[in-house]
Amino acid sequence: MQSDSTFFPRPMAIALLIMCATLFAGNHIGARFAFDNGAGLLFAVLARSLLSLIFMFSIVKLRKASMKIPAHLIKWQLLLGFLIAAQSALLYSAITLIPVAMALLLVNTWPMMFIMANWISGKSKPNVKMFLLLVMILIGLILVLNIDLSAPISDDWLLGVCFGIASAIFLATTMWVTQYQLAGIAGSVRSAYIMMIVVISMLLAGVFEILPGGLDLPHNTTGWAGIGALAVLYGIAVTTLFVLTPRLDMARNSPILNFEPVASLFLSYVFLEQFLNSLQLIGGAIVVLGIMAIGLSRA
Template sequence: MEKPAIHPYIPIIVGVISVAMSAIFVKMTNADSGVTAFYRMLFSILIMSPLFFFKYTHEVKKLSKRDWFFTTIAGIFLAFHFILWFESLNYTSVASSTVLVTLQPLFAFAGTYFFFKEKLSVKTIVSALIAIGGSVLIAYGDFKISGQALFGDILALIACALITAYLLFGQDIRKRLSLVTYTFVVYGVSTITLFFYIVLKGESFGPYPAQEWMWFVLLAIIPNLLGHTLFNWALKWVSTNVISIAILFEPVGAAILAYFILGEYLNASQIIGGTVVILGIMFFIIDYEKVKKIFFKIFP
Protein backbone atom coordinates (compact mmCIF):
# COMPACT_ATOMS: atom_id res chain seq x y z
CA MET A 1 0.00 0.00 0.00
CA GLU A 2 1.26 3.48 -0.86
CA LYS A 3 2.37 5.65 2.02
CA PRO A 4 0.18 8.63 2.95
CA ALA A 5 1.58 12.11 2.39
CA ILE A 6 1.15 12.85 6.11
CA HIS A 7 0.70 10.62 9.14
CA PRO A 8 -3.01 9.58 9.31
CA TYR A 9 -3.27 10.57 12.96
CA ILE A 10 -2.78 14.25 12.04
CA PRO A 11 -5.97 14.45 9.91
CA ILE A 12 -7.78 12.41 12.57
CA ILE A 13 -6.82 14.95 15.27
CA VAL A 14 -7.91 17.81 12.99
CA GLY A 15 -11.15 15.89 12.31
CA VAL A 16 -11.88 15.51 16.04
CA ILE A 17 -11.30 19.24 16.60
CA SER A 18 -13.51 20.02 13.58
CA VAL A 19 -16.50 18.00 14.80
CA ALA A 20 -15.95 19.32 18.34
CA MET A 21 -16.46 22.85 16.97
CA SER A 22 -20.05 21.99 16.01
CA ALA A 23 -21.51 22.56 19.48
CA ILE A 24 -19.51 25.77 19.87
CA PHE A 25 -20.85 27.24 16.62
CA VAL A 26 -24.41 26.28 17.60
CA LYS A 27 -23.99 27.98 20.98
CA MET A 28 -22.76 31.12 19.20
CA THR A 29 -25.88 31.44 17.03
CA ASN A 30 -29.06 33.22 18.08
CA ALA A 31 -31.28 31.58 15.47
CA ASP A 32 -33.83 28.87 16.28
CA SER A 33 -32.50 25.29 16.32
CA GLY A 34 -34.45 24.30 13.19
CA VAL A 35 -33.14 27.31 11.28
CA THR A 36 -29.55 26.63 12.33
CA ALA A 37 -29.89 22.99 11.25
CA PHE A 38 -31.52 24.02 7.95
CA TYR A 39 -28.72 26.36 6.94
CA ARG A 40 -26.06 23.89 8.06
CA MET A 41 -27.55 21.31 5.67
CA LEU A 42 -28.34 23.80 2.89
CA PHE A 43 -24.83 25.27 2.75
CA SER A 44 -23.36 21.76 2.88
CA ILE A 45 -25.24 20.64 -0.24
CA LEU A 46 -24.55 23.93 -2.03
CA ILE A 47 -20.81 23.45 -1.45
CA MET A 48 -21.02 19.83 -2.59
CA SER A 49 -23.19 20.57 -5.65
CA PRO A 50 -20.43 21.27 -8.23
CA LEU A 51 -18.64 18.00 -7.41
CA PHE A 52 -21.87 15.98 -7.28
CA PHE A 53 -23.36 17.28 -10.55
CA PHE A 54 -20.04 17.08 -12.39
CA LYS A 55 -19.06 13.54 -11.38
CA TYR A 56 -21.70 11.57 -9.43
CA THR A 57 -25.22 12.15 -10.80
CA HIS A 58 -25.16 8.82 -12.66
CA GLU A 59 -25.19 6.98 -9.32
CA VAL A 60 -28.65 8.31 -8.46
CA LYS A 61 -30.09 6.10 -11.23
CA LYS A 62 -29.02 3.05 -9.19
CA LEU A 63 -31.49 3.92 -6.44
CA SER A 64 -34.63 1.76 -6.36
CA LYS A 65 -37.97 2.85 -4.89
CA ARG A 66 -37.02 0.96 -1.73
CA ASP A 67 -33.67 2.81 -1.61
CA TRP A 68 -35.42 6.16 -1.96
CA PHE A 69 -37.81 5.23 0.83
CA PHE A 70 -35.02 4.30 3.26
CA THR A 71 -32.90 7.30 2.20
CA THR A 72 -35.86 9.58 2.86
CA ILE A 73 -36.42 8.06 6.30
CA ALA A 74 -32.68 8.43 7.06
CA GLY A 75 -32.74 12.10 5.99
CA ILE A 76 -35.78 12.83 8.17
CA PHE A 77 -34.12 11.20 11.19
CA LEU A 78 -30.95 13.23 10.54
CA ALA A 79 -32.98 16.46 10.39
CA PHE A 80 -34.66 15.82 13.75
CA HIS A 81 -31.36 14.68 15.27
CA PHE A 82 -29.93 18.13 14.56
CA ILE A 83 -33.07 19.92 15.77
CA LEU A 84 -33.07 18.11 19.12
CA TRP A 85 -29.32 18.18 19.63
CA PHE A 86 -29.11 21.91 18.86
CA GLU A 87 -32.11 22.48 21.14
CA SER A 88 -30.41 20.52 23.93
CA LEU A 89 -27.54 23.02 23.83
CA ASN A 90 -30.00 25.76 24.83
CA TYR A 91 -30.63 23.96 28.12
CA THR A 92 -27.53 22.02 29.10
CA SER A 93 -23.78 22.45 28.76
CA VAL A 94 -21.67 21.58 25.72
CA ALA A 95 -19.89 18.89 27.76
CA SER A 96 -23.07 17.10 28.91
CA SER A 97 -24.76 17.29 25.51
CA THR A 98 -21.80 16.03 23.47
CA VAL A 99 -20.97 13.23 25.90
CA LEU A 100 -24.53 11.90 25.80
CA VAL A 101 -24.58 12.02 21.99
CA THR A 102 -21.47 9.79 21.97
CA LEU A 103 -23.63 6.94 23.32
CA GLN A 104 -24.51 6.28 19.66
CA PRO A 105 -22.51 3.00 19.38
CA LEU A 106 -24.58 1.47 22.18
CA PHE A 107 -27.85 2.74 20.72
CA ALA A 108 -26.74 1.16 17.43
CA PHE A 109 -26.18 -2.20 19.07
CA ALA A 110 -29.56 -1.96 20.80
CA GLY A 111 -31.12 -1.27 17.40
CA THR A 112 -29.46 -4.26 15.77
CA TYR A 113 -30.52 -6.44 18.72
CA PHE A 114 -34.20 -5.50 18.51
CA PHE A 115 -34.53 -5.23 14.72
CA PHE A 116 -31.93 -7.70 13.40
CA LYS A 117 -31.88 -10.13 16.37
CA GLU A 118 -28.11 -9.85 16.88
CA LYS A 119 -26.99 -11.48 20.12
CA LEU A 120 -25.84 -9.47 23.13
CA SER A 121 -22.38 -10.44 24.34
CA VAL A 122 -21.22 -10.10 27.94
CA LYS A 123 -18.78 -7.41 26.78
CA THR A 124 -21.64 -5.39 25.25
CA ILE A 125 -23.78 -5.65 28.39
CA VAL A 126 -20.88 -4.59 30.63
CA SER A 127 -20.04 -1.68 28.29
CA ALA A 128 -23.66 -0.55 28.28
CA LEU A 129 -23.90 -0.68 32.08
CA ILE A 130 -20.69 1.35 32.45
CA ALA A 131 -21.83 3.97 29.92
CA ILE A 132 -25.34 4.16 31.40
CA GLY A 133 -23.79 4.63 34.84
CA GLY A 134 -21.79 7.56 33.50
CA SER A 135 -24.91 9.05 31.91
CA VAL A 136 -26.78 8.80 35.22
CA LEU A 137 -23.94 10.66 36.95
CA ILE A 138 -24.11 13.45 34.36
CA ALA A 139 -27.91 13.64 34.62
CA TYR A 140 -27.76 13.67 38.43
CA GLY A 141 -25.24 16.49 38.43
CA ASP A 142 -27.25 18.50 35.90
CA PHE A 143 -30.49 17.92 37.84
CA LYS A 144 -28.80 19.40 40.92
CA ILE A 145 -27.97 22.47 38.81
CA SER A 146 -31.48 22.85 37.33
CA GLY A 147 -34.40 20.97 35.82
CA GLN A 148 -33.62 22.74 32.54
CA ALA A 149 -30.17 21.14 32.36
CA LEU A 150 -31.73 17.70 32.88
CA PHE A 151 -34.26 18.45 30.12
CA GLY A 152 -31.33 19.31 27.83
CA ASP A 153 -29.72 15.97 28.69
CA ILE A 154 -32.93 14.13 27.73
CA LEU A 155 -33.06 15.97 24.40
CA ALA A 156 -29.42 14.99 23.74
CA LEU A 157 -30.22 11.32 24.44
CA ILE A 158 -33.18 11.40 22.03
CA ALA A 159 -30.94 13.10 19.46
CA CYS A 160 -28.47 10.24 19.94
CA ALA A 161 -31.21 7.68 19.29
CA LEU A 162 -32.23 9.54 16.12
CA ILE A 163 -28.70 9.64 14.67
CA THR A 164 -28.50 5.90 15.34
CA ALA A 165 -31.76 5.37 13.43
CA TYR A 166 -30.36 7.50 10.60
CA LEU A 167 -27.29 5.26 10.38
CA LEU A 168 -29.30 2.02 10.59
CA PHE A 169 -31.69 3.04 7.80
CA GLY A 170 -28.87 4.24 5.56
CA GLN A 171 -26.19 1.59 6.12
CA ASP A 172 -27.24 -0.76 3.30
CA ILE A 173 -27.58 2.02 0.71
CA ARG A 174 -24.28 3.59 1.78
CA LYS A 175 -22.45 0.35 0.83
CA ARG A 176 -23.67 0.68 -2.78
CA LEU A 177 -23.15 4.41 -3.27
CA SER A 178 -20.14 6.68 -3.08
CA LEU A 179 -19.79 8.87 0.00
CA VAL A 180 -20.48 12.01 -2.08
CA THR A 181 -23.72 10.71 -3.63
CA TYR A 182 -25.11 9.24 -0.43
CA THR A 183 -24.26 12.33 1.61
CA PHE A 184 -25.68 14.68 -1.02
CA VAL A 185 -28.99 12.80 -1.29
CA VAL A 186 -29.48 12.39 2.48
CA TYR A 187 -28.49 16.00 3.18
CA GLY A 188 -30.93 17.06 0.45
CA VAL A 189 -33.80 15.14 2.09
CA SER A 190 -32.78 16.54 5.47
CA THR A 191 -32.75 20.10 4.10
CA ILE A 192 -36.26 19.72 2.62
CA THR A 193 -37.51 18.25 5.92
CA LEU A 194 -36.05 21.17 7.86
CA PHE A 195 -37.55 23.66 5.40
CA PHE A 196 -41.09 22.38 6.05
CA TYR A 197 -40.39 22.14 9.79
CA ILE A 198 -39.48 25.85 9.85
CA VAL A 199 -42.54 26.80 7.77
CA LEU A 200 -44.91 24.80 10.02
CA LYS A 201 -43.37 26.28 13.18
CA GLY A 202 -43.47 29.79 11.75
CA GLU A 203 -39.78 30.38 12.36
CA SER A 204 -37.86 32.95 10.34
CA PHE A 205 -35.53 32.20 7.43
CA GLY A 206 -34.05 35.68 7.85
CA PRO A 207 -32.83 38.30 7.62
CA TYR A 208 -29.95 37.65 10.00
CA PRO A 209 -26.83 39.70 10.77
CA ALA A 210 -23.62 38.81 8.93
CA GLN A 211 -22.23 37.07 12.02
CA GLU A 212 -25.12 34.58 12.03
CA TRP A 213 -24.49 33.69 8.38
CA MET A 214 -20.83 33.17 9.25
CA TRP A 215 -21.79 30.57 11.93
CA PHE A 216 -24.13 28.80 9.49
CA VAL A 217 -21.41 28.55 6.83
CA LEU A 218 -18.79 27.44 9.37
CA LEU A 219 -21.14 24.70 10.61
CA ALA A 220 -21.40 23.40 7.05
CA ILE A 221 -17.71 23.61 6.23
CA ILE A 222 -15.90 22.57 9.42
CA PRO A 223 -17.84 19.83 11.27
CA ASN A 224 -19.96 18.63 8.32
CA LEU A 225 -17.58 18.61 5.37
CA LEU A 226 -14.06 18.92 6.77
CA GLY A 227 -14.40 16.74 9.89
CA HIS A 228 -16.15 13.77 8.33
CA THR A 229 -14.13 14.00 5.09
CA LEU A 230 -10.90 13.71 7.07
CA PHE A 231 -12.22 10.68 8.95
CA ASN A 232 -13.16 9.00 5.68
CA TRP A 233 -9.74 9.80 4.18
CA ALA A 234 -8.00 8.30 7.23
CA LEU A 235 -10.00 5.05 6.88
CA LYS A 236 -7.72 4.13 3.98
CA TRP A 237 -4.77 3.96 6.38
CA VAL A 238 -6.21 3.05 9.79
CA SER A 239 -8.94 0.73 11.11
CA THR A 240 -12.54 1.75 11.77
CA ASN A 241 -11.90 1.19 15.48
CA VAL A 242 -9.24 3.91 15.51
CA ILE A 243 -11.75 6.37 14.01
CA SER A 244 -14.49 5.24 16.42
CA ILE A 245 -12.23 5.76 19.42
CA ALA A 246 -11.00 9.10 18.08
CA ILE A 247 -14.59 10.35 17.75
CA LEU A 248 -15.08 9.58 21.45
CA PHE A 249 -12.75 12.46 22.19
CA GLU A 250 -15.16 14.92 20.53
CA PRO A 251 -16.79 15.78 23.89
CA VAL A 252 -13.35 16.25 25.45
CA GLY A 253 -12.39 18.71 22.70
CA ALA A 254 -15.81 20.37 22.86
CA ALA A 255 -15.58 20.78 26.65
CA ILE A 256 -12.10 22.34 26.39
CA LEU A 257 -13.24 24.71 23.62
CA ALA A 258 -16.38 25.59 25.60
CA TYR A 259 -14.24 26.45 28.61
CA PHE A 260 -11.98 28.84 26.68
CA ILE A 261 -14.54 30.27 24.22
CA LEU A 262 -17.81 30.22 26.17
CA GLY A 263 -16.51 30.21 29.74
CA GLU A 264 -18.36 26.96 30.59
CA TYR A 265 -17.02 25.22 33.67
CA LEU A 266 -17.29 21.50 34.38
CA ASN A 267 -18.61 20.19 37.67
CA ALA A 268 -17.40 16.98 39.30
CA SER A 269 -20.32 14.86 38.08
CA GLN A 270 -19.75 15.96 34.47
CA ILE A 271 -16.04 15.12 34.65
CA ILE A 272 -16.53 11.75 36.36
CA GLY A 273 -19.67 10.82 34.41
CA GLY A 274 -18.18 11.87 31.07
CA THR A 275 -15.03 9.87 31.74
CA VAL A 276 -17.08 6.80 32.67
CA VAL A 277 -19.21 7.10 29.49
CA ILE A 278 -16.12 7.36 27.26
CA LEU A 279 -14.43 4.41 29.00
CA GLY A 280 -17.60 2.33 28.67
CA ILE A 281 -17.90 2.97 24.94
CA MET A 282 -14.17 2.48 24.42
CA PHE A 283 -14.46 -0.90 26.14
CA PHE A 284 -17.29 -1.74 23.72
CA ILE A 285 -15.33 -0.69 20.60
CA ILE A 286 -11.84 -2.04 21.27
CA ASP A 287 -11.05 -5.53 20.05
CA TYR A 288 -8.94 -6.78 22.94
CA GLU A 289 -7.77 -9.90 21.14
CA LYS A 290 -6.13 -7.75 18.47
CA VAL A 291 -4.67 -5.48 21.14
CA LYS A 292 -3.14 -8.52 22.91
CA LYS A 293 -1.61 -9.80 19.66
CA ILE A 294 -0.05 -6.42 18.94
CA PHE A 295 1.20 -6.14 22.55
CA PHE A 296 2.89 -9.58 22.46
CA LYS A 297 4.47 -8.80 19.09
CA ILE A 298 6.05 -5.67 20.57
CA PHE A 299 6.88 -7.29 23.92
CA PRO A 300 7.38 -11.04 23.20
Protein backbone atom coordinates (compact mmCIF):
# COMPACT_ATOMS: atom_id res chain seq x y z
CA MET A 1 0.00 0.00 0.00
CA GLN A 2 1.24 3.48 -0.84
CA SER A 3 2.03 5.75 2.09
CA ASP A 4 0.38 9.17 2.36
CA SER A 5 3.79 10.81 1.87
CA THR A 6 3.94 9.58 -1.73
CA PHE A 7 0.69 11.35 -2.64
CA PHE A 8 0.31 14.97 -3.66
CA PRO A 9 -1.31 17.22 -1.01
CA ARG A 10 -5.06 16.70 -1.36
CA PRO A 11 -5.86 20.26 -2.55
CA MET A 12 -3.30 19.83 -5.34
CA ALA A 13 -4.67 16.39 -6.27
CA ILE A 14 -8.22 17.77 -6.39
CA ALA A 15 -7.11 20.71 -8.53
CA LEU A 16 -5.39 18.37 -11.01
CA LEU A 17 -8.46 16.11 -11.24
CA ILE A 18 -10.77 19.09 -11.75
CA MET A 19 -8.41 20.25 -14.50
CA CYS A 20 -8.58 16.83 -16.18
CA ALA A 21 -12.38 16.71 -15.90
CA THR A 22 -12.59 20.17 -17.46
CA LEU A 23 -10.25 19.17 -20.29
CA PHE A 24 -12.38 16.08 -20.97
CA ALA A 25 -15.48 18.30 -21.10
CA GLY A 26 -13.67 20.74 -23.39
CA ASN A 27 -12.82 17.89 -25.75
CA HIS A 28 -16.53 17.31 -26.32
CA ILE A 29 -17.14 21.01 -26.95
CA GLY A 30 -14.37 20.90 -29.56
CA ALA A 31 -16.00 17.85 -31.12
CA ARG A 32 -19.32 19.67 -31.48
CA PHE A 33 -17.55 22.55 -33.29
CA ALA A 34 -15.83 20.03 -35.57
CA PHE A 35 -19.07 18.20 -36.42
CA ASP A 36 -20.99 21.43 -37.00
CA ASN A 37 -18.34 22.43 -39.53
CA GLY A 38 -18.18 19.32 -41.66
CA ALA A 39 -15.85 16.93 -39.81
CA GLY A 40 -16.78 13.25 -39.99
CA LEU A 41 -17.34 11.36 -36.77
CA LEU A 42 -14.70 8.72 -37.56
CA PHE A 43 -12.16 11.43 -38.40
CA ALA A 44 -12.74 13.11 -35.02
CA VAL A 45 -12.26 9.86 -33.09
CA LEU A 46 -9.23 9.05 -35.26
CA ALA A 47 -7.59 12.43 -34.57
CA ARG A 48 -8.15 12.13 -30.84
CA SER A 49 -6.94 8.55 -30.65
CA LEU A 50 -3.88 9.11 -32.84
CA LEU A 51 -2.54 11.91 -30.67
CA SER A 52 -3.31 9.91 -27.51
CA LEU A 53 -1.50 6.93 -29.05
CA ILE A 54 1.62 9.06 -29.55
CA PHE A 55 1.42 10.26 -25.95
CA MET A 56 0.94 6.73 -24.60
CA PHE A 57 3.80 5.26 -26.60
CA SER A 58 5.99 8.07 -25.30
CA ILE A 59 5.10 7.12 -21.72
CA VAL A 60 5.80 3.44 -22.41
CA LYS A 61 9.15 4.39 -23.92
CA LEU A 62 10.12 6.66 -21.04
CA ARG A 63 9.19 4.01 -18.48
CA LYS A 64 10.88 1.31 -20.55
CA ALA A 65 7.80 -0.87 -20.08
CA SER A 66 7.43 -4.13 -21.97
CA MET A 67 4.72 -4.15 -24.65
CA LYS A 68 4.38 -7.93 -24.41
CA ILE A 69 0.96 -9.23 -23.38
CA PRO A 70 0.44 -12.85 -22.24
CA ALA A 71 -1.16 -14.93 -25.00
CA HIS A 72 -4.26 -15.77 -22.96
CA LEU A 73 -4.98 -12.03 -22.45
CA ILE A 74 -4.66 -10.92 -26.08
CA LYS A 75 -8.35 -11.58 -26.80
CA TRP A 76 -9.35 -9.40 -23.86
CA GLN A 77 -7.02 -6.61 -24.96
CA LEU A 78 -8.54 -6.72 -28.45
CA LEU A 79 -12.04 -6.65 -26.98
CA LEU A 80 -11.08 -3.67 -24.83
CA GLY A 81 -9.89 -1.74 -27.88
CA PHE A 82 -13.07 -2.44 -29.84
CA LEU A 83 -15.23 -1.48 -26.85
CA ILE A 84 -13.50 1.90 -26.53
CA ALA A 85 -13.75 2.45 -30.30
CA ALA A 86 -17.51 1.83 -30.17
CA GLN A 87 -17.95 3.85 -26.97
CA SER A 88 -16.13 6.85 -28.45
CA ALA A 89 -18.20 6.76 -31.64
CA LEU A 90 -21.45 6.43 -29.69
CA LEU A 91 -20.62 9.33 -27.38
CA TYR A 92 -19.62 11.62 -30.23
CA SER A 93 -22.83 10.60 -32.03
CA ALA A 94 -24.84 11.54 -28.93
CA ILE A 95 -23.37 15.03 -28.66
CA THR A 96 -24.35 15.80 -32.25
CA LEU A 97 -28.01 15.19 -31.36
CA ILE A 98 -28.52 16.31 -27.75
CA PRO A 99 -26.89 18.95 -25.49
CA VAL A 100 -23.33 18.03 -24.53
CA ALA A 101 -24.08 18.16 -20.80
CA MET A 102 -27.03 15.76 -21.17
CA ALA A 103 -24.90 13.31 -23.17
CA LEU A 104 -22.14 13.37 -20.54
CA LEU A 105 -24.62 12.89 -17.70
CA LEU A 106 -25.97 9.80 -19.46
CA VAL A 107 -22.48 8.40 -20.06
CA ASN A 108 -21.43 9.07 -16.49
CA THR A 109 -24.05 6.60 -15.26
CA TRP A 110 -21.62 3.78 -16.13
CA PRO A 111 -20.64 3.29 -12.43
CA MET A 112 -24.30 2.50 -11.71
CA MET A 113 -24.34 -0.08 -14.50
CA PHE A 114 -21.03 -1.54 -13.32
CA ILE A 115 -22.35 -1.99 -9.79
CA MET A 116 -25.57 -3.61 -11.02
CA ALA A 117 -23.53 -5.98 -13.20
CA ASN A 118 -21.49 -6.94 -10.14
CA TRP A 119 -24.68 -7.69 -8.24
CA ILE A 120 -26.18 -9.76 -11.03
CA SER A 121 -22.97 -11.76 -11.57
CA GLY A 122 -22.42 -12.34 -7.87
CA LYS A 123 -19.14 -10.38 -7.76
CA SER A 124 -20.55 -8.32 -4.90
CA LYS A 125 -23.62 -8.39 -2.69
CA PRO A 126 -26.41 -5.80 -3.02
CA ASN A 127 -26.82 -3.38 -0.12
CA VAL A 128 -29.55 -0.92 0.81
CA LYS A 129 -27.33 2.19 0.80
CA MET A 130 -26.07 1.55 -2.72
CA PHE A 131 -29.56 0.69 -3.96
CA LEU A 132 -30.89 4.02 -2.65
CA LEU A 133 -28.04 5.86 -4.39
CA LEU A 134 -28.92 4.15 -7.68
CA VAL A 135 -32.56 5.15 -7.28
CA MET A 136 -31.41 8.71 -6.57
CA ILE A 137 -29.38 8.77 -9.81
CA LEU A 138 -32.32 7.42 -11.81
CA ILE A 139 -34.59 10.16 -10.43
CA GLY A 140 -31.97 12.75 -11.37
CA LEU A 141 -31.76 11.36 -14.90
CA ILE A 142 -35.52 11.51 -15.32
CA LEU A 143 -35.36 15.21 -14.42
CA VAL A 144 -32.41 15.82 -16.78
CA LEU A 145 -34.12 14.12 -19.71
CA ASN A 146 -37.15 16.39 -19.15
CA ILE A 147 -39.53 14.00 -20.88
CA ASP A 148 -42.88 15.55 -21.72
CA LEU A 149 -45.21 12.64 -22.45
CA SER A 150 -47.89 15.02 -23.77
CA ALA A 151 -45.60 16.28 -26.56
CA PRO A 152 -44.16 14.34 -29.51
CA ILE A 153 -40.61 13.11 -28.93
CA SER A 154 -38.05 14.17 -31.52
CA ASP A 155 -36.37 11.30 -33.36
CA ASP A 156 -33.01 13.05 -32.98
CA TRP A 157 -33.52 13.47 -29.23
CA LEU A 158 -34.52 9.83 -28.79
CA LEU A 159 -31.59 8.62 -30.89
CA GLY A 160 -29.17 10.86 -28.99
CA VAL A 161 -30.37 9.50 -25.64
CA CYS A 162 -30.05 5.93 -26.92
CA PHE A 163 -26.49 6.65 -28.09
CA GLY A 164 -25.64 8.15 -24.69
CA ILE A 165 -27.01 5.15 -22.78
CA ALA A 166 -25.28 2.71 -25.14
CA SER A 167 -22.01 4.59 -24.64
CA ALA A 168 -22.41 4.17 -20.86
CA ILE A 169 -23.06 0.43 -21.30
CA PHE A 170 -19.91 0.05 -23.40
CA LEU A 171 -17.87 2.02 -20.87
CA ALA A 172 -19.17 -0.08 -17.99
CA THR A 173 -18.25 -3.22 -19.96
CA THR A 174 -14.80 -1.75 -20.58
CA MET A 175 -14.27 -1.23 -16.85
CA TRP A 176 -15.49 -4.77 -16.20
CA VAL A 177 -12.98 -6.26 -18.63
CA THR A 178 -10.19 -4.05 -17.27
CA GLN A 179 -10.84 -4.95 -13.65
CA TYR A 180 -11.50 -8.65 -14.00
CA GLN A 181 -9.34 -9.63 -16.96
CA LEU A 182 -6.56 -7.08 -17.57
CA ALA A 183 -5.79 -5.59 -14.16
CA GLY A 184 -2.29 -7.06 -14.30
CA ILE A 185 -1.31 -5.17 -17.47
CA ALA A 186 0.45 -1.79 -17.00
CA GLY A 187 -1.98 1.07 -17.59
CA SER A 188 0.21 2.82 -20.17
CA VAL A 189 0.72 -0.42 -22.12
CA ARG A 190 -2.96 -1.32 -21.99
CA SER A 191 -3.93 2.18 -23.12
CA ALA A 192 -1.36 2.25 -25.94
CA TYR A 193 -2.87 -0.92 -27.38
CA ILE A 194 -6.39 0.45 -26.90
CA MET A 195 -5.55 3.60 -28.87
CA MET A 196 -3.83 1.54 -31.56
CA ILE A 197 -6.93 -0.63 -31.99
CA VAL A 198 -9.19 2.44 -32.04
CA VAL A 199 -7.06 4.10 -34.75
CA ILE A 200 -7.10 0.96 -36.90
CA SER A 201 -10.85 0.49 -36.33
CA MET A 202 -11.66 4.06 -37.39
CA LEU A 203 -9.50 3.76 -40.51
CA LEU A 204 -11.12 0.45 -41.52
CA ALA A 205 -14.61 1.76 -40.82
CA GLY A 206 -13.85 4.75 -43.04
CA VAL A 207 -12.27 2.78 -45.85
CA PHE A 208 -15.21 0.34 -46.00
CA GLU A 209 -17.69 3.22 -45.58
CA ILE A 210 -19.40 1.63 -42.60
CA LEU A 211 -20.35 5.17 -41.67
CA PRO A 212 -20.68 7.24 -44.90
CA GLY A 213 -18.79 10.52 -44.62
CA GLY A 214 -17.15 9.35 -41.42
CA LEU A 215 -13.69 10.44 -42.55
CA ASP A 216 -14.80 13.78 -44.01
CA LEU A 217 -12.45 16.67 -43.25
CA PRO A 218 -13.70 19.93 -41.71
CA HIS A 219 -14.92 22.55 -44.17
CA ASN A 220 -13.25 25.54 -42.54
CA THR A 221 -10.80 26.77 -39.91
CA THR A 222 -13.44 26.59 -37.17
CA GLY A 223 -13.87 22.87 -37.85
CA TRP A 224 -10.12 22.30 -37.85
CA ALA A 225 -9.84 24.27 -34.60
CA GLY A 226 -12.45 21.94 -33.12
CA ILE A 227 -10.48 18.88 -34.25
CA GLY A 228 -7.28 20.32 -32.81
CA ALA A 229 -8.99 21.19 -29.52
CA LEU A 230 -10.61 17.77 -29.05
CA ALA A 231 -7.34 15.95 -29.81
CA VAL A 232 -5.09 18.12 -27.64
CA LEU A 233 -7.47 18.48 -24.67
CA TYR A 234 -8.25 14.76 -24.53
CA GLY A 235 -4.60 13.83 -25.05
CA ILE A 236 -3.38 16.08 -22.24
CA ALA A 237 -6.11 14.94 -19.84
CA VAL A 238 -5.69 11.20 -20.37
CA THR A 239 -1.89 11.43 -20.31
CA THR A 240 -1.92 13.49 -17.11
CA LEU A 241 -4.09 10.88 -15.45
CA PHE A 242 -1.85 7.97 -16.48
CA VAL A 243 1.36 9.73 -15.48
CA LEU A 244 0.13 11.10 -12.15
CA THR A 245 -2.32 8.38 -11.03
CA PRO A 246 0.16 6.85 -8.53
CA ARG A 247 0.34 10.21 -6.73
CA LEU A 248 -3.32 11.28 -6.94
CA ASP A 249 -4.74 8.85 -4.33
CA MET A 250 -7.45 7.79 -6.77
CA ALA A 251 -9.12 5.47 -4.26
CA ARG A 252 -10.04 8.58 -2.33
CA ASN A 253 -10.21 11.27 -5.00
CA SER A 254 -11.52 9.61 -8.19
CA PRO A 255 -15.13 10.89 -7.67
CA ILE A 256 -13.79 14.38 -8.42
CA LEU A 257 -13.66 13.35 -12.10
CA ASN A 258 -17.45 13.49 -12.06
CA PHE A 259 -16.98 17.24 -12.29
CA GLU A 260 -16.91 16.67 -16.07
CA PRO A 261 -20.67 17.11 -16.67
CA VAL A 262 -20.64 20.21 -14.46
CA ALA A 263 -17.79 21.71 -16.47
CA SER A 264 -19.62 20.84 -19.68
CA LEU A 265 -22.67 22.82 -18.52
CA PHE A 266 -20.58 25.98 -18.20
CA LEU A 267 -18.55 25.40 -21.38
CA SER A 268 -21.65 24.50 -23.41
CA TYR A 269 -23.34 27.70 -22.31
CA VAL A 270 -20.28 29.87 -23.10
CA PHE A 271 -19.24 28.32 -26.43
CA LEU A 272 -22.36 26.62 -27.81
CA GLU A 273 -25.15 28.64 -26.17
CA GLN A 274 -26.64 25.37 -24.96
CA PHE A 275 -28.34 25.41 -21.58
CA LEU A 276 -30.59 23.24 -19.44
CA ASN A 277 -33.67 24.53 -17.64
CA SER A 278 -33.87 24.79 -13.84
CA LEU A 279 -35.43 21.35 -13.38
CA GLN A 280 -32.76 19.75 -15.58
CA LEU A 281 -30.02 21.51 -13.62
CA ILE A 282 -31.45 20.12 -10.38
CA GLY A 283 -31.56 16.66 -11.95
CA GLY A 284 -27.97 17.03 -13.14
CA ALA A 285 -26.85 17.99 -9.64
CA ILE A 286 -28.63 14.92 -8.23
CA VAL A 287 -26.90 12.64 -10.77
CA VAL A 288 -23.44 14.07 -10.07
CA LEU A 289 -23.92 13.94 -6.29
CA GLY A 290 -25.17 10.36 -6.50
CA ILE A 291 -22.23 9.25 -8.63
CA MET A 292 -19.77 11.01 -6.32
CA ALA A 293 -21.39 9.33 -3.32
CA ILE A 294 -20.90 5.95 -5.00
CA GLY A 295 -17.25 6.76 -5.64
CA LEU A 296 -16.67 7.94 -2.06
CA SER A 297 -18.37 4.85 -0.65
CA ARG A 298 -15.69 2.70 -2.33
CA ALA A 299 -12.84 4.61 -0.70
